[in-house]
Amino acid sequence: MDALYNFAFHLTLDEDDANDLVQETFLKAYRFIDSYQQGTNAKAWLFKILKNGFINEYRKKTKQPSKVDYDEVASFHDTDDEGHVEYLDLRHELFQGMLGDEVTRALNQLPVDFKTIILLCDIEEFSYEEIAKIIDIPIGTVRSRLHRARNILKEKLREYAQKEGFKEKR
Amino acid sequence: MDQQLPKHDCRNFVKKVFLVLDGELPETERNLFIMDIQRCKGCLEHFHIEKTFKDFIAAKVERKDCSEKLKQTIISQVQSNPET
Numbered sequence: 001m002d003a004l005y006n007f008a009f010h011l012t013l014d015e016d017d018a019n020d021l022v023q024e025t026f027l028k029a030y031r032f033i034d035s036y037q038q039g040t041n042a043k044a045w046l047f048k049i050l051k052n053g054f055i056n057e058y059r060k061k062t063k064q065p066s067k068v069d070y071d072e073v074a075s076f077h078d079t080d081d082e083g084h085v086e087y088l089d090l091r092h093e094l095f096q097g098m099l100g101d102e103v104t105r106a107l108n109q110l111p112v113d114f115k116t117i118i119l120l121c122d123i124e125e126f127s128y129e130e131i132a133k134i135i136d137i138p139i140g141t142v143r144s145r146l147h148r149a150r151n152i153l154k155e156k157l158r159e160y161a162q163k164e165g166f167k168e169k170r
Numbered sequence: 171m172d173q174q175l176p177k178h179d180c181r182n183f184v185k186k187v188f189l190v191l192d193g194e195l196p197e198t199e200r201n202l203f204i205m206d207i208q209r210c211k212g213c214l215e216h217f218h219i220e221k222t223f224k225d226f227i228a229a230k231v232e233r234k235d236c237s238e239k240l241k242q243t244i245i246s247q248v249q250s251n252p253e254t
Contacts, residue, residue, distance in 0.1 A: 005236035026244045103230035
């Protein structure tokens, strides 16, 4: 229940909304328990219900979280022939001095689809296959979106570090 | 050992680094990847940077726990409303 609440909180950024979302998720799960496939990951099933609830309710009524420009994230696997230059490098020394609050704030500033995929992969440690099922996208898109999300998060942390006077060693 | 490995190609590193870090490759393939990157200082360095970043995010992002009150509310709702 803690993991679900944590996910709900990062999606809604509001304790009351997160409470409602988790409550609604468990009640839906209970009501539709017959749709749960025995032997599959129950935690992933609950996360999917929660994610759907978030999309259906909160995106409509609140401030419409920013969406990912999917054209921009066209599969990087088709263009991954550039060697090391392709992805952003954030040196150990640059981010080791950062506090949890700063990292959490940077994550929460990401467009919701990017934030979601980082939460599912790096915080909850779901497999790509499970993530694909939770958010209804192909596994290839999980990979490309994750790659893009991490780069944007690094960029935000780099900006923050530079603003705060961390020295970048590149 | 190097004789068993194909010529090192940094593009292969870019393709696979996150699959390795996210636990998406079978152990044999993962081990080959790790052996392969030992031969390239740049790839090895980038691998450690990416691993540190992933571990850093997991460790630093604030976790919010569900309150006892909410847990009890959900339990009592389910118990009192079996047909919900």
